[in-house]
Amino acid sequence: xxxxxxxxxxxxxxxxxxxxxxxxxxxxxxxxxxxxxxxxxxxxxxxxxxxxxxxxxxxxxxxxxxxxxxxxxxxxxxxxxxxxxxxxxxxxxxxxxxxxxxxxxxxxxxxxxxxxxxxxxxxxxxxxxxxxxxxxxxxxxxxxxxxxxxxxxxxxxxxxxxxxxxxxxxxxxxxxxxxxxxxxxxxxxxxxxxxxxxxxxxxxxxxxxxxxxxxxxxxxxxxxxxxxxxxxxxxxxxxxxxxxxxxxxxxxxxxxxxxxxxxxxxxxxxxxxxxxxxxxxxxxxxxxxxxxxxxxxxxxxxxxxxxxx
Numbered sequence: 001x002x003x004x005x006x007x008x009x010x011x012x013x014x015x016x017x018x019x020x021x022x023x024x025x026x027x028x029x030x031x032x033x034x035x036x037x038x039x040x041x042x043x044x045x046x047x048x049x050x051x052x053x054x055x056x057x058x059x060x061x062x063x064x065x066x067x068x069x070x071x072x073x074x075x076x077x078x079x080x081x082x083x084x085x086x087x088x089x090x091x092x093x094x095x096x097x098x099x100x101x102x103x104x105x106x107x108x109x110x111x112x113x114x115x116x117x118x119x120x121x122x123x124x125x126x127x128x129x130x131x132x133x134x135x136x137x138x139x140x141x142x143x144x145x146x147x148x149x150x151x152x153x154x155x156x157x158x159x160x161x162x163x164x165x166x167x168x169x170x171x172x173x174x175x176x177x178x179x180x181x182x183x184x185x186x187x188x189x190x191x192x193x194x195x196x197x198x199x200x201x202x203x204x205x206x207x208x209x210x211x212x213x214x215x216x217x218x219x220x221x222x223x224x225x226x227x228x229x230x231x232x233x234x235x236x237x238x239x240x241x242x243x244x245x246x247x248x249x250x251x252x253x254x255x256x257x258x259x260x261x262x263x264x265x266x267x268x269x270x271x272x273x274x275x276x277x278x279x280x281x282x283x284x285x286x287x288x289x290x291x292x293x294x295x296x297x298x299x300x301x302x303x304x305x306x307x308x309x
Contacts, residue, residue: 060095062107063127069093069109080109080123087135088123096122099150104128104174106155108148111137113255121145124155126174136178140167161186162234163209163218164226188215197268199239205249205264206233214266217273221287225277229287232262232277242296245269250304263304265297278305 060067065083072079078093079086088111096108104126112120121139128134138145140159149156159167161184168180192211201207208214209230222229236251248265252258263284265274274297278284284305290298 057095060098060107062098062125063105063133065133067095067107067125069095080111082125082133082135085133087125087133088137092120094120096148099155100152101126101150101155101172102153102174106174108155119145119147119160122148122157124172128174136172138170138172138178140170156181159184162206162227162230163215164222164224164230188212194268194271197266199241199247199266202239204233204236204251205239205247205266206230206236208264208266213271214273217271218275221273222275225285225287229262229264229275229277232260233264240300242294242300244294244296246272246274246294246297248274248297248300248304261305263301265300267294267297274301276301276305 057069062082068081070079070081071077077089077091080088080093088109090111090113092110092112092114094110096110098105098107100106107125109123109125110120111123121137122145123135123137125133125135138148138157140146140157146157146159149158154171154173157170157172159165159169161167163186165186167184169182169184170178171181172178186209189210190212193213194211197208197211197214199205199208209218218226218229232253233249233251235254235257236249239247239249241247242265244267246265246267248263250261250263252262253260261278263274263276267273273287274293275287276284276290284290284301286293290301293301
C-alpha cells in the first residue's frame with residue numbers, strides 16, 4: 001500500500017506542474033491502484049444506464065443518443081457504437097462510468113485484448129456543445145493504459161513503471177485533448193538494503209526491484225535490458241526458495257508466454273542476483289553467465305525454463 005500511495009502522490013503532484021521530470025515507482029499492473037483523486041460521482045441519472053456490475057452491457061443513454069456494446073459472433077470482437085456509429089472494437093469492451101469534465105459530460109469505456117497482466121485502454125466519448133459525438137482512445141503501450149483519475153477539469157493517466165522505465169504522464173480535457181503533463185521515472189525506495197528484503201511480501205518477484213540494493217546491482221548487470229527483463233517476469237506469481245536460501249521466480253511477457261519467458265533469483269545473504277531470459281530463438285540470455293551460477297540456482301532455472309539451458 002505504501003508503494004501505491006507513493007506512486008500516486010508523485011504522479012498527482014507532477015500533474016500540477018509544467019512538463020518536468022519526476023520520480024515514481026509502481027507495483028505491477030495487476031496490483032497497482034489508481035491514483036487517489038477527488039473524483040466526482042458518475043452521473044447515473046438520465047445519462048447512464050442504471051446497470052449493476054453484471055449488466056454493464058446494457059444500452060447507455062448519452063447526450064440525446066445511445067451508446068451500445070454489441071457482439072455479432074459468439075467469440076468475436078465487441079463493438080462500441082453511438083447511434084450505430086462505430087467508435088471502438090476489441091475482444092473486451094466494457095462501460096465504466098459517466099463523469100463531468102470542464103462542464104462536458106464524458107463517457108468512459110475500457111477496451112482491450114484481455115489476457116493476464118494487461119490493463120485495457122480507455123476510450124473517452126464526449127459531445128461538444130453544438131457538435132457531433134467525438135471519441136479518443138488512450139493507450140500507453142501494448143498493455144493498454146493506467147486507470148483513469150478524474151478531476152473537475154481533466155482526466156489523468158499516471159503510467160505503470162517497470163524497473164528502468166520512463167514514461168509520460170498524460171491528461172485529457174475536452175478543450176485541449178490528450179496532452180503530456182510530465183515525465184515519470186522509476187525509482188527504488190531510498191536507503192533500502194539487502195537486510196530489508198522480504199520475499200514473503202512480494203506478489204511478484206519484480207517487487208524486489210523496489211529495494212535500492214537490488215535495483216543498483218540489477219542496473220549494473222542488465223543495463224538497458226532491465227525494462228525488457230522485468231517485462232519477461234510480468235505474468236508470474238510468488239517466489240520459491242533454493243536449498244542455499246536464494247529465492248526465485250519465473251514469468252513471461254503478457255500474451256507471449258512460452259515465447260518470451262524470464263527467470264530471476266535473489267540471494268540476500270551473498271548479495272547476488274541471477275537473471276535469464278529466453279526469447280524467440282529459444283536460446284536464453286543470462287546475467288551473469290550461467291556457468292558462474294550456483295548449482296541450486298541453475299537447477300531452478302532448468303526447471304523453470306527447460307532443462308536445455
